Amino acid sequence: MDIFVQQLINGLTLGSIYGLIAIGYTMVFGIIGMVNFAHGDVFMLSAFIALIFFLILTTWLGISSVALALLIVLVIAMVLTSLWGWAIERIAYRPLRGSFRLAPLISAIGVSIFLSNFVQVAQGARNKPTPPMIRDVIVLFQGENGYNVALSYKQIIIMATTAVLLTIFWYLVQKTSLGRAQRACEQDRKMAALLGINVDRTISLTFVIGAALAAVAGTLYLLNYGVVSFNDGFVPGVKAFTAAVLGGIGSLPGAVLGGLIIGLIETFWSAYFSIEYKDVAAFSILAIVLIFMPSGILGRPEVEKV
């Protein structure tokens, strides 16, 4: 029971990070129908940006309040990663609209390879550890044989940040004109353009929002694990994509739901079955969901137009 509760907490923490990344996949797929293969690497890049700014703030500017530093890092990482997201869309994806079907995916694979190797060349191939920023934990209850079920402050921060940002994001998509434009483009791009929506700008903004949420995920990932390396984008990226597909690609609540499910499956699988095969589990879920229920839990069934 105690292990179960602990794993539940860990799983929800991990799941929030996956959910934040998954939104980027699902929004892009919804609006232009491409798998943004590079999104995982954008996430990794944002973790590096957060790491460097955290070092700047703590060692050079001498900010001692962790909460303040974290807030500043979060905002800066979101802004700079959004710029990357915008630039990637502008350079690698926009010229390909109207090209053959596989072109955007191949281009995205190119961007993914480029980003991970760019970070490797620029920052070195070694793991980058940071000193643990927040150590405090709240002991929820004491289980049998002295096993403490603990909820750490960083887990609270991760879940709270995710909840707040998702609320803002939800408001943005549901209540603002930008969100309306975006949903319109998702349904019918040509019609939206005829009604005077700037489709290019809307698509750009989709990438920017996706990248900003990936930056939040990257910062929280760094906070949670305290270490990042240049090839950390691939596996979390695939898992987040799995989350997006599981929740129903194109569906925003689905992405968050899928993220939480994948996070829980991963932690419980590691705790009760085998930690070696946890990635196999994630990849298998991806394959199984894509093959047997491609519309996911909350997604609309895909209608094939001839």
Added chain:
Amino acid sequence: MNAPSITTSSAQDTAVPSRFNLAAALKDAFITALIALGLSIPILSYKTEQNGSDLFLASRWRLVAIFCAIVFVLRVLEHAFLATRAARKALPDPHQATEPVHAEPSAYQKVSRFAIPMFLGVAVSFPILVYLVQGGLNESRYWVDLGILILTYVMLGWGLNIVVGLAGLLDLGYVAFYAVGAYSYALLSTTFGLSFWICLPLAGILAAFWGMILGFPVLRLRGDYLAIVTLAFGEIIRLVLINWVDLTNGGAGISSIPRASFFGLPFTAGEGGFADTFGLEFHGMHRMIFLYYLILALALLTNFVTMRLRRLPIGRAWEALREDEIACRSLGINTTNTKLTAFAIGAMFGGFAGSFFAVRQGFVSPESFNFLESAIILAIVVLGGMGSQIGVAIAAIVLVGGPEMLRNLTFLKAVFGEGFDPNEYRLLLFGMGMVAMMVWRPRGLISEREPSVILKERKAISGSLVKEGHG
């Protein structure tokens, strides 16, 4: 993306003035450089260095300044280039063809008539040429080794070309079949003591079998989803190879795999060896040269089979499937069989290449079969022009041989400093190359090729006339 895009042109076209406007170009270039500056903060401007357990930062603003300056200059040049091209295009071209399909052989065909025999000649005589140029067997070792490496990638590229280029199924897990081939040979030879010549066809069959197994579930998927599922399968196979320690010895890999023999004659110094039988003096390079010709033969076999298959109904069905699956099905083509044969035959050649890899290295480990390897093979196929055999070969030479060539250029060291290793930048350039290729030449370097089936006279089909998938 079914909807014809009505929005693509606006941003780009307005950025191209009909006459070169220096002020506007400079302003735009300045903005671009500013964005480049934003992108390089902080990844490029600060490097995290490690000192014990502490991280500290080293700033590199000079590098950022150089980078932004390069971006600025390139952007101005791009504007100048686009403006002159736009001005040229404004004049009507006197030779403008109304019919884009020429009856005469195109420039590409004229070139290829000489280029293909030349390539073949160079490939066949490569060890001899290297021997003559380098003046000794020992000196030519590096070059023959490089030749083997390039030919392995040529073969893998041709194998993947069947799946991606001909059948239009984007396979991101091709390296799984390469791994199946390599591990088949490694396990069969170390546990049962089977020879390479028995294992080679077995490895191919096993890989083809796996191609079918993995092909079955993905039959219903198309495009992106198919690509992602094959990626998942590739990763699953690699993770199983790492974790199934009893069978594969895990991440440590399988070592001391038996070497190939010359049809039963081992490459050893003693009695009954290759050198002894043919009355030569023993030399380690004999084995290398034999391996070179072995992979050349395997690669040519791949090419030959592909070229022949393209003329058979099955090959034509592959190409039809690539162009339009729904039309294909309406015309009564069994898409299930068509896809499965493409997967199986592509996988079979991957298996051959894998078993060759195992016999060349004498060592296999799961690390050789990660996703990056799949991506490199895919990059070779994409850059070469999907479906073009000669293009894939050229791309393999450029992508695999290129970085090696760069390493030998000493002046690069003088420019970039002593520790400069072009191999570090190899994948960076691969990634950029894949994007650039999709943006400028989505059909690859060689986008023109002869149709597989010809009615009466030879015509060139330009890549732009053929659509792929559901574009």
